[in-house]
Amino acid sequence: MPLSRFTVLDLTRVRSGPLAVRQLADWGANVIKIEPPEAIDGSKGMGGERDGSDFQNTHRNKRGITLNLKVPEGRELFYSLVAKADVVAENYRPDVKQRLGIDYVNLKGINKRIVLASISGFGQSGPYARRPGFDQIAQGMGGLMSVTGLPGQGPIRAGIPVADLSAGLYAAIGILIALLERENSGEGQWVHTSLLEAQIAMMDFQATRWLIDKDRPGQAGNNHPTSIPTGLFRANDGMLNLAGGGETMWRRICEALELGDVLSRSDFSTEGLRSQNRDSLNAILQERFITNSVGYWVERLNAAGVPCGPVYGVDDMFADQHVAALDMRLPVDHTRLGKLDLLRSPVSMSRGKRQARATPERGQHTDEVLNEFGFTAEKIAALRAQDVV
Template sequence: MTFPRASAALARFTVLDLTRVRSGPTAVRQLADWGANVIKIDALTDDSGGEQPGGPRQGSDFQNLHRNKRAMTLNLKDPRGLAVFKRLAAKADVVIENFRPDVKARLGIDYESLRAINPGIVYGSISGFGQDGPYHKRPGFDQIAQGMGGLMSITGAPGEGPMRVGIPVADLTAGLFCAMGVLTALLERDVSGQGQWVQTSLLQAQIFMLDFQAARWLMEGDVPQQAGNNHPTSIPTGVFKTSDGYINIATTGGKIWERCAQAIGAPELLTNPDYATGPARSKNRNTLNAAINVCTQKRSTDEWVNELNAAGVPCGPIYSVDQMFADEQVKHLGIAQNVPNDEGRNIRLVGQPFTLSRTPSKMAVRPPEFGEQTAELLAEFGFSSGEITALSRDKVV
């Protein structure tokens, strides 16, 4: 296969991508960005119109999710299309889907059906609530999972009602966990020779991401509440006004609090019994935050960032997205990357957030057009030119 790979790290694996919208494509993106041979299966139906759920194909969202892969069309509702898919699956390493749990069985592309023809297949599934159980047939969306997973109850200012976070965190983390599960199963396959079914859901992912907030309830019976910009346990940590905007300041433990009080020119706060200990600062957080705000409003955000960092106090500006990408450290990290394309389009996307020293990831190819490489991919899987012509003529591909 001569198409450009994003990395050599996963180049030996072939992935069939049946995913849609966000959580599934997020999982597949992790594999594509590290060089897997990803084949996006575009649904060929009468109402497809060349578009997939998740926004316009040329839009930033779709482009960010589907780079570094190729695409083919296939009508899985046609028995001949199912036969084509099974020929692909017989040679593939991974299948990833995020249909409702009953859809794949109805189509005949569920794990048990594919395992029968390829015992080594690793099959990744993402659903809203799980593959079984009382809610398994419900449609799942990120905001529903944020609410049912507890996140909205602890996000936002106290007394202002539940608040969703600004990114689809349940979708994104479910995708990442699915990719992690697939990679774990591939590693295990090296020992057993057998594939397995990897399952996760938006609800599971969101609950896992509660982390210490969930543990507070499970271990201590403490129901976390909304705290706005205040950290629930490390105090003072939050957003403070400056002369020209705002700044984040984070203190953990007495030593950093001492450095913070000295740096903002308020050593008297250290001798005030209301702020002498962690529990005292927690109890009196509102008056402490007000006292800190009096100090921080005397200087600009940039001045405080320099001053507090020099004193060893964790802090940082609060950027808009354009300001974030203009930051010198963000530029140094190179996470905003151009995608090569013959059309001369401006495609600049977010790269991978970790690096490998020998087999780095890169933006190798732009996202494919609808079914762009159908004939090429079928030929690679052993379909003859006559078969490809007939399948295309009969609207199977």
């Protein structure tokens, strides 16, 4: 498999870190998920119930071992794994890695080729570095909540954990860059990002509107902040999503909706004027859309080359014939939970094959993995007796 030559030691929890590692695991990396032994930590841990859909989707394609990093014997065992690994991934608060002795300086002394990937709430330095991080806090501080929702409604959280997910994706990209660079230098390096940095980066054009133009973006609801007409309209059986910015799209919309008189109006003659008069323009379009069904308008507008589509709930989404053709499900067989449908990676390759293995039980592969790293059955038994593994 594409990444099968790489071994990743996964110390991550909750979402951002596990998501980063999962990008590698899906494409065959030898990911070893490390958790504390149940004897010293019987809690469900962070990240939700182990049998829950979220946990099962997030930690797939990994092998699981238990290891107590809080005792010297556990750290020494971990160092022996580091000596043969390629990547260590963690998302503790910055000071925790120093307390556990798994900071980059220590790991580099064991294996100069190791890549340490760290995700935190606010970065590895700065006034807020030691604050606990959470997705919704990053959404608020990173500007996303200020541009989400209806005008005047007040800040609104996005419906998915944007900061967590984007931090995980950026970390995965950073890991791959470091592994590629290592082919030239022969050395690993420390890769780090944070929920706040990732959220700010995801603000993209909204952020640069301020940086370059000093234009402070606000809430635009379902209207696009700069592309008109783009937004939601009610058909006679549901909601229609329309994206029609630019002169060409504007002409196509008017022709498809048979609104030639609107096309010739001076108050809609430029995109700037359409933006300025968006309320009256949207009212005209709404009056036309309500006369027929979502399916009718989707077919008619797409035939005219105008991007549009229905607004789905998750159940409707998976029932769509095109989503079914894309085959976004990842079926796995769990030893205890049976057959599960997870979400596959959205990346496809002409030769690369994805992995499809269920999330491991806690410590399911401890003996198997330690044996691969040179530990005898007697040594593993002794470590287990000491609650090290």
